[in-house]
Amino acid sequence: MFVNNDVKNAMAMEERHVIKLSDPDHPVILSTEDLHVYYGKKEALFEGDLEFASNQITALIGPSGSGKSTYLRSLNRMNDRIATVTGKIMYRGVDINQPSIDVYEMRRRVGMVFQRPNPFAKSIYDNIAFALRLRGVTGKHKLDEIVETSLKQAALWDQVKDDLNKSALALSGGQAQRLCIARAIAIKPDILLLDEPASALDPVSTGQLEDTLLSLKEHYTIIIVTHNMQQAARISEYTAFFNQGRVLEYDTTSHIFTNPSVQVTSDYVSGNFG
Amino acid sequence: MNSKTQNKIAIGGLYGIAGLVVLILLALLGYILVSGVPQLSWHFLTAPGKAFLKGGGVGIQLYNSFYLLILAMLISFPIALGAAIYLYEYAKDNWVTTTIRTAIEILSSLPSVVVGLFGFLFFVVKLHLGFSILSGAFALTFFNLPLLTRSIEDSLRTISDVQREGGLALGLSRWETVTRVILPAAVPSILTGVILSAGRVFGEAAALIYTAGQSAPALDFTDWNPFNISSPLNPMRPAETLAVHIWKINSEGIMPDAKAISSGSSAVLVIAILLFNFAARYLGKRLYKRLTSA
Ligand SMILES: Nc1ncnc2c1ncn2[C@@H]1O[C@H](COP(=O)(O)OP(=O)(O)O)[C@@H](O)[C@H]1O
Ligand SMILES: [Mg+2]
Numbered sequence: 166m167f168v169n170n171d172v173k174n175a176m177a178m179e180e181r182h183v184i185k186l187s188d189p190d191h192p193v194i195l196s197t198e199d200l201h202v203y204y205g206k207k208e209a210l211f212e213g214d215l216e217f218a219s220n221q222i223t224a225l226i227g228p229s230g231s232g233k234s235t236y237l238r239s240l241n242r243m244n245d246r247i248a249t250v251t252g253k254i255m256y257r258g259v260d261i262n263q264p265s266i267d268v269y270e271m272r273r274r275v276g277m278v279f280q281r282p283n284p285f286a287k288s289i290y291d292n293i294a295f296a297l298r299l300r301g302v303t304g305k306h307k308l309d310e311i312v313e314t315s316l317k318q319a320a321l322w323d324q325v326k327d328d329l330n331k332s333a334l335a336l337s338g339g340q341a342q343r344l345c346i347a348r349a350i351a352i353k354p355d356i357l358l359l360d361e362p363a364s365a366l367d368p369v370s371t372g373q374l375e376d377t378l379l380s381l382k383e384h385y386t387i388i389i390v391t392h393n394m395q396q397a398a399r400i401s402e403y404t405a406f407f408n409q410g411r412v413l414e415y416d417t418t419s420h421i422f423t424n425p426s427v428q429v430t431s432d433y434v435s436g437n438f439g
Numbered sequence: 440m441n442s443k444t445q446n447k448i449a450i451g452g453l454y455g456i457a458g459l460v461v462l463i464l465l466a467l468l469g470y471i472l473v474s475g476v477p478q479l480s481w482h483f484l485t486a487p488g489k490a491f492l493k494g495g496g497v498g499i500q501l502y503n504s505f506y507l508l509i510l511a512m513l514i515s516f517p518i519a520l521g522a523a524i525y526l527y528e529y530a531k532d533n534w535v536t537t538t539i540r541t542a543i544e545i546l547s548s549l550p551s552v553v554v555g556l557f558g559f560l561f562f563v564v565k566l567h568l569g570f571s572i573l574s575g576a577f578a579l580t581f582f583n584l585p586l587l588t589r590s591i592e593d594s595l596r597t598i599s600d601v602q603r604e605g606g607l608a609l610g611l612s613r614w615e616t617v618t619r620v621i622l623p624a625a626v627p628s629i630l631t632g633v634i635l636s637a638g639r640v641f642g643e644a645a646a647l648i649y650t651a652g653q654s655a656p657a658l659d660f661t662d663w664n665p666f667n668i669s670s671p672l673n674p675m676r677p678a679e680t681l682a683v684h685i686w687k688i689n690s691e692g693i694m695p696d697a698k699a700i701s702s703g704s705s706a707v708l709v710i711a712i713l714l715f716n717f718a719a720r721y722l723g724k725r726l727y728k729r730l731t732s733a
Binding site: 241270271272278279284285286299334348349352 | 602
């Protein structure tokens with residue numbers, strides 16, 4: 166029987182498509198179960214159940230207002246005083262969305278980089294070192310070493326190694342954002358959350374930032390929100406598509422971009438809306 | 440009339456008003472300085488006053504002004520800082536904070552003479568502190584606290600929330616974020632606020648007339664034991680300040696050169712307050728530069 170290709174596609178289209186991970190080389194390090202987020206009475210995230218593979222980059226995409234930031238900020242409890250978050254966030258077998266969790270300790274394992282670069286009004290060196298000092302890392306030698314490795318991992322060392330005592334506020338946008346990454350990885354987290362980290366950067370800085378992220382995944386699990394679909398396609402292994410507060414589709418990045426299972430995803434990645 | 444001419448007339452009017460304000464200000468400043476500066480001399484600035492004779496100075500009043508200012512700042516700054524941090528960094532918006540804010544608002548618009556009378560009844564009479572530096576410093580604290588709290592709160596507000604999130608995301612507690620990230624960044628603007636309020640406190644008279652008193656007993660500048668009555672450090676002695684002095688000699692001065700002393704004192708006061716203002720700008724800018732560039 167002859168069936169039009171479009172019709173066949175439409176018949177095959179699902180409402181929602183979320184895979185479970187099963188890659189023994191990259192076991193699940195973080196997952197959410199039945200996550201709901203409310204701003205006051207308004208529900209902004211209806212269901213988020215995703216798994217994140219260790220030492221891989223996962224991209225969260227979707228139209229603006231679809232709940233990507235809401236979801237990401239829940240992962241290290243940055244929404245604590247802003248929203249009500251229900252459901253489980255399992256990190257290495259522990260539900261970190263319980264009141265008894267020491268959030269400060271947890272955030273040292275699950276670091277975050279924000280959309281707007283936010284270097285502190287301190288020297289470049291102190292931007293990285295001061296949080297370490299607060300946690301009892303002392304000794305100039307040891308601090309020097311951590312500052313250097315962090316800046317190198319963030320691909321900023323060569324540009325600032327002679328200006329470590331200068332104010333971080335004088336850095337360009339791209340440099341400032343990489344300093345924020347260096348600052349986040351200096352405290353040796355497991356997971357790095359990034360919320361549109363390149364949206365304030367020019368294309369060259371964006372490219373450098375992407376290279377940095379690709380080299381970082383050897384040591385860190387990276388979850389990145391991006392509105393830039395090419396970026397998601399370039400750097401991530403897995404992609405989750407958010408729409409109106411729901412995860413509509415989660416699969417490998419190649420699946421999402423070449424052969425999505427959900428019609429809305431297909432429309433979005435082909436630029437038909439959003 | 441088309442909108443272009445309308446615009447021109449409006450701009451012209453605004454320029455005119457602004458010019459008038461500047462002119463009045465310059466005339467006032469000019470008058471005070473022209474009539475006051477010729478009276479100034481080292482002797483005038485350091486010598487004690489004379490009640491009936493010519494040639495007295497304002498040394499004690501000048502010293503008292505600074506001593507009171509420092510005491511008042513030492514008391515009010517920590518309280519204002521704490522209150523501002525609580526209000527801006529910790530408190531949620533509910534009826535408690537609304538009440539506190541309203542109280543601050545009302546306190547900051549109280550006429551200073553009312554603050555002075557309250558200080559008289561409460562500190563001088565009720566607490567038996569008498570006309571003293573301490574009573575004056577407490578009254579000035581009441582006078583200064585609301586505005587200083589608001590100015591520090593405004594300084595904290597200028598620090599963007601992304602800085603707070605940056606601190607929290609590194610696993611700092613809220614207290615660590617405030618003290619290690621927010622306050623250092625806010626120092627230039629807090630300092631500007633403190634110096635500006637110091638200028639206001641320095642020139643305040645009404646709140647002090649019935650609290651720090653209207654007499655300036657002789658001081659022995661070699662005696663720094665705060666328990667001795669003639670020691671400059673003694674906080675329990677009455678202490679007329681420069682601003683009170685100006686009010687006093689204009690209303691009941693009987694020395695033959697009262698007019699000259701009043702002019703000279705006014706000039707000193709105005710110059711000191713101008714210096715406070717310039718220092719505030721200069722230091723604020725410099726500190727900000729040091730934070731933001733090499
Ligand atoms: N602090 C907040 N208070 C109230 N509503 C919010 C807040 N932050 C986000 N929202 C709402 O939650 C929804 C999801 O927003 P967000 O997570 O920022 O989307 P995205 O990051 O995908 O653009 C939007 O409707 C937004 O208006
Ligand atoms: Mg967002």
